[in-house]
Amino acid sequence: MSRALYPLASLEQVEKSPSREDGIPADLEEDLRAYGCKLIHQAGILLKQKQVAVATAQILFQRFWFVTSMKQFGIGDVGMGALYLASKLEECPLRMRDLINVYDLLLQRAAHAPPSGDFRYAPMSYFGNAFYDLKDALVVAEMQVLKRLGFDVHVVLPYGTLVNYMRLLDLTGREDAVSRAWGYLNDALQTPVYALYPVPTIVSAAILLATRHLHIALPSTPPNCWWELFDAEWDDVWSVCGYVMRLYRTRSAEDEERVKGMLTKKDVRRWLEEHGDR
Amino acid sequence: MSHLAESSTPSRKRSRWEQTLDDADEQLLQARESLPPKRRSKSKTQASRLADSSHTPPLPTGPLAKPLVPSARPRHSIYAPPRILYPSFRPARSVYNYERLNQIEEGSYGVVFRARDKQTGDIVALKKLKLDEEKHGFPITALREVNALMACRHENVVNIREVVVGDTLTQVFVVMDFIEHDLKTLITLMPAPFLQSEIKTLMLQLLSAVSHCHYHWILHRDLKTSNLLMNNRGTIKVADFGLARRYGDPVGVGGLTQLVVTLWYRAPEILLGATTYSTAIDIWSVGCIFAELLLKEPLFQAKSELELISMIFKLLGPPTSSSWPDYTTLPLAKSITLPPQQPHGAALRQRFPYLTNAGLDLLSKMLTYDPEQRITAEEAMQHPYFKESPLPKHPDLFGSFPSAAAGEKRRKPFDSPSAPQRLADYKLITEFDLP
Structure with missing residues (x-):
């Protein structure tokens, strides 16, 4: 018997995201998801955490928003909880205080850093309320991620699959292609695709983007299409590519600032009250 | 025939969401051939097998063989099952879906109860995790246990049904099959x-x-x-x-x-x-x-x-x-x-x-x-x-035994007839009978 499959969003969950049901526009949800994942990534780097734990955290974070609205939980807290949980799952647990310190820095920087980049961090006091508030939020967020995902936190990371596919396509000699595809896989962690498509599809999309950008030709005329080798469907691969490329679009300065002010559920609720009539 | 007709439709164009249940069954069949066909009639299965054998030349099976058989519908490798087989995200249900029966045992990890599923009537084992004094969030040991059980589904590994929660965040129960x-x-x-x-x-x-x-x-x-x-x-x-x-x-x-x-x-x-x-x-x-x-x-x-x-x-x-x-x-x-x-x-x-x-x-x-x-x-x-x-x-x-966990009592072993105990009485009677 093979290992149980990892969960993916059902059609119903894709069509009706809880945040959109609460009136949060789709593009805002997308930006907030990406920003929350960036915070997880930054925290992971500052904590010198392993990439497997960071990637797992980002995937759990993306799954969470298919069952919960951003009006109920802030992306800051949930990202912190997801990273804490994923570090346990990948057998490299974090100290709670380290994680909280790092998130406090990131949240303060998001809230107060002027565009000039001149920001000084004021560390929290050791026994201060700020610490205990964040600690409570962390414990609650971890538990909520577990509870709302039904304790099924099985995550499959794409890296091994990419290595296999690159070998099969005889592309391991093209280091530029390999590292580019690897990079697309990591960037895709900021999009919901890991909660929407199986790993072979996502890896195929990363290879497609890498080879197209580097002008490497692969058999692509039916009936000999390389992605069919990996049981990926063209429409899905194309859609994943779309998600990834949309990450790189230039955003207006307004949009950039908008997400920074919406890290907590309070911020989101305030925004909804101000913009609810649209 | 039916198989060929299906395969000639541009399956790639169809969204995987629109796949019917029959489709899913069929693909499940292909992925795990040991499973008996559920929905398709026998003749149909045979027909498709015939079609398969006549149209597929004896090629090495595996993903590489696929593009060489353009007429056949793309088969999924077991490493890439069809999208419809993936479970969706399901929040944990409430413990009130179960009715508590009796306590089985108590260990350092928590308490185990016997319980009944209110919907199906199944008897299950409910293991309550101790979370009250956790300083490090959800205990990593419990996490490993739940993950290992979910990953290791096997005939000879106790089956985890789900994890349910109580009213507060400190009440978490692992639901497993009850074993006697x-x-x-x-x-x-x-x-x-x-x-x-x-x-x-x-x-x-x-x-x-x-x-x-x-x-x-x-x-x-x-x-x-x-x-x-x-x-x-x-x-x-x-x-x-x-x-x-x-x-x-x-x-x-x-x-x-x-x-x-x-x-x-x-x-x-x-x-x-x-x-x-x-x-x-x-x-x-x-x-x-x-x-x-x-x-x-x-x-x-x-x-x-x-x-x-x-x-x-x-x-x-x-x-x-x-x-x-x-x-x-x-x-x-x-x-x-x-x-x-x-x-x-x-x-x-x-x-x-x-x-x-x-x-x-x-x-x-x-x-x-x-x-x-x-x-x-x-x-x-x-x-x-x-x-x-x-x-x-x-x-x-194998023989069956009374289950201690279900509160069943062992039947007393048969008493073999014991030797006459009151020899004195016997004597008395005989003496009494003596004229």
């Missing part, structure tokens, strides 16, 4: 030990479960008879994955603790302080369980680690440079003085006088000092012991 017995209680209570044929069945089941876990990169780390559950249909289920954890290759990345495995079942390399260990530690425990089934009592009933080491050396002889080359490199090896050499295998044979040579060979391969040389679960299942007479007994032929 644990092997430990059963062995102590049963009047006669298991038969050889029964032991073989149990060992094969245990080995199959262990090899399944190891295949999925999971070490159990606490195999013992009290963690083996057994139902009334002769099937054992490995339970309590509270110490289980994922291991990697190379083993030991992230550090492994030596505080594992209940003492009596602990492998010598852990006793001697090895910092990396692997699947072999589970096999040592399996060897101890094998011996316990034969003896009807635990093999090494030591009170301390040192006593355990000396008991092991006494039974198996001290390790030599050939039986365990790495012995001297182990951290605690220097602090131990080895007893004098003794004839190889004599003590073991003496302890198990009625075991066949093949059985003794299997036991000694499981209780091999060198973890590198110790038999693997996979190899053990192929051992000649399981192929010699008496053959493993079919699980259905």
